[in-house]
Amino acid sequence: MIIFDKENRVFTLHTRSTTYQMKAGRHNVLLHTYYGPRVTEEDLSYLIRYADRGCSPNPPEAGDDRCFSLDTLPQEYSTCGVGDFRLPCVEFALPSGSSSADLRYAGYELRPGKYALEGLPAFFGGQEWETLVVLLEDAAARVRVELYYGVLEEQDLITRAVRVVNQGDQPLSLRRCASLCLDFQRSDLDLITFDGCHMMERCPARAPLRPGVQGVDSARGTSSHHHNPFVILCERETNEDYGLCYGAMLLYSGNFQAAAELSQYDSARLVMGINPWHFSFRLAPGECFTAPEAAMVCSPAGFGPMSRRFHRSIREHLIHDPMAGRRRPVLINNWEATYFDFDAGKLLEIARTAAPLGIELFVMDDGWFGGRCDDNRGLGDWWVNREKLPGGLEALAPQMEELGLGFGIWIEPEMVNEDSRLYREHPDWALKIPRRDPARCRNQLVLDFSRPEVRENVYGQLYPVLSSAPIRYVKWDMNRSLTDVWSAALPPERQGEVYHRYVLGVYEMLDRLRRDFPDVLIEGCCGGGGRFDGGMLYYTPQIWCSDNTDAIDRLRIQYGTSFCYPVSAMGAHVSVSPNEQTGRVTPLRTRGAVAMSGTFGYEMDLSKTTPEEREIIREQTAFFKEHYDLIQKGDYYRLTDPFREGPYTAWAHVSPDRRQALVTVVYGSVRAVQSFLTLRLKGLDPDARYRVSGEERSWSGSVLMNAGWPLPMTRGDYQSLQLYLEAE
Ligand code: DGJ
Numbered sequence: 001m002i003i004f005d006k007e008n009r010v011f012t013l014h015t016r017s018t019t020y021q022m023k024a025g026r027h028n029v030l031l032h033t034y035y036g037p038r039v040t041e042e043d044l045s046y047l048i049r050y051a052d053r054g055c056s057p058n059p060p061e062a063g064d065d066r067c068f069s070l071d072t073l074p075q076e077y078s079t080c081g082v083g084d085f086r087l088p089c090v091e092f093a094l095p096s097g098s099s100s101a102d103l104r105y106a107g108y109e110l111r112p113g114k115y116a117l118e119g120l121p122a123f124f125g126g127q128e129w130e131t132l133v134v135l136l137e138d139a140a141a142r143v144r145v146e147l148y149y150g151v152l153e154e155q156d157l158i159t160r161a162v163r164v165v166n167q168g169d170q171p172l173s174l175r176r177c178a179s180l181c182l183d184f185q186r187s188d189l190d191l192i193t194f195d196g197c198h199m200m201e202r203c204p205a206r207a208p209l210r211p212g213v214q215g216v217d218s219a220r221g222t223s224s225h226h227h228n229p230f231v232i233l234c235e236r237e238t239n240e241d242y243g244l245c246y247g248a249m250l251l252y253s254g255n256f257q258a259a260a261e262l263s264q265y266d267s268a269r270l271v272m273g274i275n276p277w278h279f280s281f282r283l284a285p286g287e288c289f290t291a292p293e294a295a296m297v298c299s300p301a302g303f304g305p306m307s308r309r310f311h312r313s314i315r316e317h318l319i320h321d322p323m324a325g326r327r328r329p330v331l332i333n334n335w336e337a338t339y340f341d342f343d344a345g346k347l348l349e350i351a352r353t354a355a356p357l358g359i360e361l362f363v364m365d366d367g368w369f370g371g372r373c374d375d376n377r378g379l380g381d382w383w384v385n386r387e388k389l390p391g392g393l394e395a396l397a398p399q400m401e402e403l404g405l406g407f408g409i410w411i412e413p414e415m416v417n418e419d420s421r422l423y424r425e426h427p428d429w430a431l432k433i434p435r436r437d438p439a440r441c442r443n444q445l446v447l448d449f450s451r452p453e454v455r456e457n458v459y460g461q462l463y464p465v466l467s468s469a470p471i472r473y474v475k476w477d478m479n480r481s482l483t484d485v486w487s488a489a490l491p492p493e494r495q496g497e498v499y500h501r502y503v504l505g506v507y508e509m510l511d512r513l514r515r516d517f518p519d520v521l522i523e524g525c526c527g528g529g530g531r532f533d534g535g536m537l538y539y540t541p542q543i544w545c546s547d548n549t550d551a552i553d554r555l556r557i558q559y560g561t562s563f564c565y566p567v568s569a570m571g572a573h574v575s576v577s578p579n580e581q582t583g584r585v586t587p588l589r590t591r592g593a594v595a596m597s598g599t600f601g602y603e604m605d606l607s608k609t610t611p612e613e614r615e616i617i618r619e620q621t622a623f624f625k626e627h628y629d630l631i632q633k634g635d636y637y638r639l640t641d642p643f644r645e646g647p648y649t650a651w652a653h654v655s656p657d658r659r660q661a662l663v664t665v666v667y668g669s670v671r672a673v674q675s676f677l678t679l680r681l682k683g684l685d686p687d688a689r690y691r692v693s694g695e696e697r698s699w700s701g702s703v704l705m706n707a708g709w710p711l712p713m714t715r716g717d718y719q720s721l722q723l724y725l726e727a728e
Contacts, residue, residue, distance in 0.1 A: 142168030338350075439483040
């Protein structure tokens with residue numbers, strides 16, 4: 001519910017359990033007054049304190065009032081160069097050469113429904129949303145800034161976006177344009193970021209705010225394996241079930257920055273948006289720039305409810321799922337089974353084993369096109385390699401279908417190898433800086449996706465391939481960071497636009513793919529989880545979580561990922577043991593239990609499995625299908641933290657009506673002497689009585705949640721347990 005109190009010029013955004021408020025204050029400065037647990041209707045600006053602070057300047061309208069300073073007031077969208085020295089949201093390069101920005105309240109608009117952003121991903125929906133647009137103006141710079149707020153009351157979700165319009169008669173540049181600013185009049189907060197590297201993505205890192213600026217960013221052209229565009233600010237005591245926390249996600253797949261500043265007089269500010277590093281966007285008179293959307297959830301009751309709000313909002317209002325209402329297929333991917341060494345015969349051999357095991361889709365990974373016999377060549381040449389696949393996809397896909405398997409393919413449209421026809425014909429289409437030899441990574445270069453003709457060529461190659469056969473699934477991969485970013489198509493003063501235009505180009509092509517092939521399930525991938533963000537999820541309903549398929553490492557990766565992103569978005573596969581990345585030996589049952597807490601699949605040469613293993617796989621796919629809705633659409637509860645060296649990791653999926661639950665427990669390496677372990681469950685109906693799989697009698701939800709469930713002792717490393725609970 002959005003309420004505007006005209007008399008006090010206060011905007012209050014109520015969600016089911018939170019309240020967000022801003023006020024057009026004195027001198028038309030837009031002040032942030034509150035974000036937290038839901039409160040009654042009040043003008044909360046009484047919380048803002050004014051004092052004459054020595055080094056804090058006063059705007060000219062304040063006259064003799066030395067207590068009014070942009071430097072100390074909580075701002076809704078911070079400016080720079082005119083008195084606020086903290087993290088700015090916006091910075092211009094004005095025709096005069098000045099970079100200052102001074103924004104004042106100029107009006108508002110209330111709209112039913114949810115705003116959309118042209119060319120950019122955004123949460124969507126109908127009348128369950130409300131939109132507020134607050135207008136700000138910089139009279140001297142002749143710039144209008146529109147702040148967009150979308151309120152999804154039921155899920156406590158507030159989205160934000162920003163549009164900047166050049167209202168002057170000369171061009172100007174934007175050097176910084178953040179999507180989200182949150183000012184707190186307190187300093188006792190922790191910042192949690194989700195960090196890592198290739199094969200160990202999104203590990204939570206928590207630290208108290210310290211004076212100055214801290215945060216994470218990406219300058220790799222993707223959101224990156226290294227830091228995720230999702231952060232949490234929380235109180236010191238906040239944990240899964242207790243305490244105040246604020247989650248903030250940016251729906252953007254390129255360079256981003258999430259920075260928190262603890263400033264003088266104990267105030268804190270969080271700013272999130274496109275990374276200002278190497279960013280500058282030129283606006284001709286009348287032109288506008290739209291910053292990517294950000295979304296926030298405040299939870300007064302810990303991380304668990306916050307995550308569940310994000311999960312549901314993402315599932316229902318961000319992901320366009322072509323399978324909507326239907327189960328997504330259990331897949332088999334040939335990458336770890338064959339790498340580049342395959343032909344149609346080998347793929348069909350794996351497929352013939354897969355189909356009777358309950359697997360439903362065959363994904364042919366990298367290596368099927370051009371001269372791609374290894375990772376040094378072929379990218380850019382999107383025609384079928386007839387040596388490997390003599391009949392082409394038009395023969396292979398129907399053969400798969402006859403076996404009862406849908407067929408999907410891998411692509412990496414943004415890349416080119418120098419050893420390719422595309423590169424030989426268009427060497428200037430790769431990102432390269434004049435007179436510099438570009439850095440190679442996996443021996444490939446990045447195509448300049450900011451250029452429409454480059455995208456057109458690649459799409460023009462892919463379209464006939466995708467139309468040539470019944471293709472049900474596409475894995476869109478992207479295997480290197482951007483370097484040498486310079487576009488031959490833009491003048492020097494516009495080179496600061498290339499990173500962003502690249503991302504817009506990727507979005508445009510994904511959108512086209514989605515529209516031209518509406519029934520095709522697209523899985524995002526970026527050397528595993530290097531572009532796992534809300535922006536990609538808008539186009540690709542699932543994303544390959546990590547190139548690390550080791551079930552025990554995956555406990556951590558999937559745990560960290562779950563703070564923002566739902567299980568139904570996390571690509572997860574069972575692979576061989578010993579694992580290809582770690583050499584670790586794990587039971588097949590455990591690998592299955594971990595992978596089915598994602599979008600379930602296999603990535604191994606099934607033709608080499610034993611009859612016993614095939615029986616386990618058959619049981620796993622049947623179990624997954626039976627409990628699909630519970631796992632993929634249920635509420636997710638983290639029961640332990642795998643980063644604390646406990647004896648086991650556990651989580652649960654609980655149906656929204658709390659009638660069913662699936663609890664998964666994965667033990668660590670075995671010990672001769674084991675403690676008596678009791679797992680207390682979460683999310684159940686305290687008054688319902690639950691039957692537990694394998695047991696004769698039932699227990700009440702309150703008993704299972706408070707007294708707990710005795711865990712059996714185990715033999716052998718990394719054993720697991722799946723308990724299915726159903727209310728009587
Ligand atoms: C990186 C992906 O994450 C892998 O799953 C695989 O598709 C390879 N690329 C293929 O090159």
